[in-house]
Amino acid sequence: MKAAENRSADRDASGLPDTLAHALTADGTFTAEWSARADHDESFPDVACAILDGLGLAAAYVPTTLGGTWSDHERLLRLVRAVAAHDITVAVAHMKTFLGSVSVWLSGDDAQCARLADVVLAGRPVSWALSEPDHGADLLSGEVTALRVPGGYELNGVKWLINNATRSDQICVLARTDPVGGGRGHSLFLVDKARLAEGGYEILPKFRTVGIRGADISGIAFHHAVIAEDTMVGPEGTGVETVLRALQLTRVAATGLSLGAAEHALRLSVRFASERIIQDRPLIERPIVRHRLVRCLGVLLAAEAACTLAARSVHTLTEELSIVSAVVKAAVPTWIDWVIKELAELLGARSFLLSAFADGMFQKLQRDHQIVAIFDGSTLVNRAALIGQFPRLVRGYAEGREDATALALTADLGREVPPLDATRLVLSATRGCSAVQALPRILSEEEGNAEIPFATDLKKCLDELHEGLSRVSPSPFPSVVAFELAEAYEAAYAAAACLHLWQGGRGGRVGWWLPVTLAELLPRMSHGPSEPGSGHVSIPATEAAMDWLLHAVAEGAPLSLRSLLAADEGVRP
Known part of the structure; x- marks a missing residue:
C-alpha cells in the first residue's frame, strides 16, 4: 500500500480508541454476562476477538508502511486500554499478536515483514516464544537450540507458558544458535508451523490459570x-x-x-456505592467512601500520565526508552493492584462473589489483572534493569540533561508525534531521563505558582532520591534499598509526567487533577516508610474530582486524563 493511502487509513481509524467501548457492546454480544460465562467455561474469546478484527484492531499492530495503522504508540496504548476496560482476557488474547510481531518489525527483512503483515491483517494470531520451564525471564539461559544443518537450522526444546502457542500460525522463537550461549549466542526465528515436517513440533496442553482463564496459555515443544x-x-x-x-x-x-482494569474497577465501585443503601443513605454520600474513590482516581490519572508520556516518548525520546519502559511497566501494574485492592474493600463481599453484583465482573478483573505485572518481564526484572542505570540518572539529574524540544513535543497532546525511528532504540540511555531531569527547571519556572501544589516538597524529594541513587554501588545482586529507590523513582517519573502534561496543555484550569495525583505520588517518592495519599488535598479539589468522576460514570465517558484535558483545552481526544 502506498504511504499516502496508509496515512489516509490511519486518519479514518483515528477515532477508534474512543469509539471502541461503544462498538464492542453495540450488538449485545460483548457484555458482562458473556464475559462471566466465558470465564466460567475457560473458553477462548473467539466471538469478542472476531468483533475486534471487524473493527480493525489487528491493523493497529502493523506499521503503516506495511498496510496497517500503527504509527502512534499512544493510540495503541489507548486501544489496549479500551478493550481491557471491558475484559482483560480479551485484550490479552488479542494484543499478544503485537508482541509476537514487533521483533519482526524491528529486525526482519522486507519479505518477512510483508509476509507477517498479511498474516496479522487477516486476523490470524502470532505468538512470541521466549520463556522456558527452567529459566523464565532469564533469556541468556534458554536451552531451546537452533543449530545449523544442511538447508537451515534444526530446532529442539520446549517453550513454556506461551500466549497463542496453540492458536497461532506464526511463532517468533528465541533460540540458542551458539552452544556456548551468551549475549550473542541467541537468534530469533519466524517459524510457520504449517511449514514444519510432521512430528517436528508438539503443542503442549493449555495451562489452567487463576485469571485470564480463556486465554491460550500453552506451550510448544520442537523435535x-x-x-x-x-x-x-x-x-x-x-x-x-x-x-x-x-x-x-x-x-x-x-x-x-492496567489502565483499563482500573477504569473498569472504578466504574463498578461508583455504581455499587451509588446503589448501596445503608441506614437510608447511599454509600456514595459518606466522606470516607468519597475519599477512597478520589484517591483511586488520583492513582489512575497519575498512572495514565506516566503511560501517556512514555508512549509518546517512543517517538520523541526514543533513546531513553530503556529507562522509561522499565519504569512504567514496574510501576503501573503495581499501583493498579493497589487501586483494585482498595476498591475491593469498598465493595466488601460483592468484590469476590460470582454473581451477586455486575455478573461477578469485579472478582474477574481482579484475578485477570494479577498476570499483568508478570508480562514482558516481572516487576522485579524491570526494577533490576532500572537499577543498572542509576549512575546515568544521577549524572543526568546533577547536570540537568534534557532534550527540551523533544520533551515539549511529548507533553503537548495537541501535536502529532513523528514516526518511530527504530534505529534509535538502544539498550542503555546515556542521557538518563529527560522528564525527571527537567523537573528542577520547571519548578523554577513556576516558582510561586499556587496552582502547583507541594512544589517545595517535590524538589526536596527529588534531591533526596537522587542522593540515594548515588550511594548505590553496582552489583549483580542489588540490595533491598536499591529496589526501594527504584520504586521511588517510578513515582518521580509519574510526578514529572503530570507536571509536563499540565504545563504542556496548561491543564491548570482543571484545578483539581494535579493536587489529587501529586498527593498520591509524593509519599511514594520516599523510599522510607510512608503512607500513600498523605499529601493534603483541599476539600474543594476533592469534591471537584468526585463530581467529575460521578458525571463521567453516569455519561459513560472515559475516565481518562487525556479526555479531561481535551475537554478543557480543546485538544483532540
Missing part, C-alpha cells in the same frame, strides 16, 4: 524441526538484543491493560 535459513530474523546472534529493544515497546503497550 528436530528443520527450518529454512530465511526464517532467521536479523543477523545470527542478535536475538536477545532485538528482544530487549522490542520489550521497550511492548512494556509500554501492556500498561494499557
Whole structure:
C-alpha cells in the first residue's frame, strides 16, 4: 500500500480508541454476562476477538508502511486500554499478536515483514516464544537450540507458558544458535508451523490459570524441526538484543491493560456505592467512601500520565526508552493492584462473589489483572534493569540533561508525534531521563505558582532520591534499598509526567487533577516508610474530582486524563 493511502487509513481509524467501548457492546454480544460465562467455561474469546478484527484492531499492530495503522504508540496504548476496560482476557488474547510481531518489525527483512503483515491483517494470531520451564525471564539461559544443518537450522526444546502457542500460525522463537550461549549466542526465528515436517513440533496442553482463564496459555515443544535459513530474523546472534529493544515497546503497550482494569474497577465501585443503601443513605454520600474513590482516581490519572508520556516518548525520546519502559511497566501494574485492592474493600463481599453484583465482573478483573505485572518481564526484572542505570540518572539529574524540544513535543497532546525511528532504540540511555531531569527547571519556572501544589516538597524529594541513587554501588545482586529507590523513582517519573502534561496543555484550569495525583505520588517518592495519599488535598479539589468522576460514570465517558484535558483545552481526544 502506498504511504499516502496508509496515512489516509490511519486518519479514518483515528477515532477508534474512543469509539471502541461503544462498538464492542453495540450488538449485545460483548457484555458482562458473556464475559462471566466465558470465564466460567475457560473458553477462548473467539466471538469478542472476531468483533475486534471487524473493527480493525489487528491493523493497529502493523506499521503503516506495511498496510496497517500503527504509527502512534499512544493510540495503541489507548486501544489496549479500551478493550481491557471491558475484559482483560480479551485484550490479552488479542494484543499478544503485537508482541509476537514487533521483533519482526524491528529486525526482519522486507519479505518477512510483508509476509507477517498479511498474516496479522487477516486476523490470524502470532505468538512470541521466549520463556522456558527452567529459566523464565532469564533469556541468556534458554536451552531451546537452533543449530545449523544442511538447508537451515534444526530446532529442539520446549517453550513454556506461551500466549497463542496453540492458536497461532506464526511463532517468533528465541533460540540458542551458539552452544556456548551468551549475549550473542541467541537468534530469533519466524517459524510457520504449517511449514514444519510432521512430528517436528508438539503443542503442549493449555495451562489452567487463576485469571485470564480463556486465554491460550500453552506451550510448544520442537523435535528436530528443520527450518529454512530465511526464517532467521536479523543477523545470527542478535536475538536477545532485538528482544530487549522490542520489550521497550511492548512494556509500554501492556500498561494499557492496567489502565483499563482500573477504569473498569472504578466504574463498578461508583455504581455499587451509588446503589448501596445503608441506614437510608447511599454509600456514595459518606466522606470516607468519597475519599477512597478520589484517591483511586488520583492513582489512575497519575498512572495514565506516566503511560501517556512514555508512549509518546517512543517517538520523541526514543533513546531513553530503556529507562522509561522499565519504569512504567514496574510501576503501573503495581499501583493498579493497589487501586483494585482498595476498591475491593469498598465493595466488601460483592468484590469476590460470582454473581451477586455486575455478573461477578469485579472478582474477574481482579484475578485477570494479577498476570499483568508478570508480562514482558516481572516487576522485579524491570526494577533490576532500572537499577543498572542509576549512575546515568544521577549524572543526568546533577547536570540537568534534557532534550527540551523533544520533551515539549511529548507533553503537548495537541501535536502529532513523528514516526518511530527504530534505529534509535538502544539498550542503555546515556542521557538518563529527560522528564525527571527537567523537573528542577520547571519548578523554577513556576516558582510561586499556587496552582502547583507541594512544589517545595517535590524538589526536596527529588534531591533526596537522587542522593540515594548515588550511594548505590553496582552489583549483580542489588540490595533491598536499591529496589526501594527504584520504586521511588517510578513515582518521580509519574510526578514529572503530570507536571509536563499540565504545563504542556496548561491543564491548570482543571484545578483539581494535579493536587489529587501529586498527593498520591509524593509519599511514594520516599523510599522510607510512608503512607500513600498523605499529601493534603483541599476539600474543594476533592469534591471537584468526585463530581467529575460521578458525571463521567453516569455519561459513560472515559475516565481518562487525556479526555479531561481535551475537554478543557480543546485538544483532540
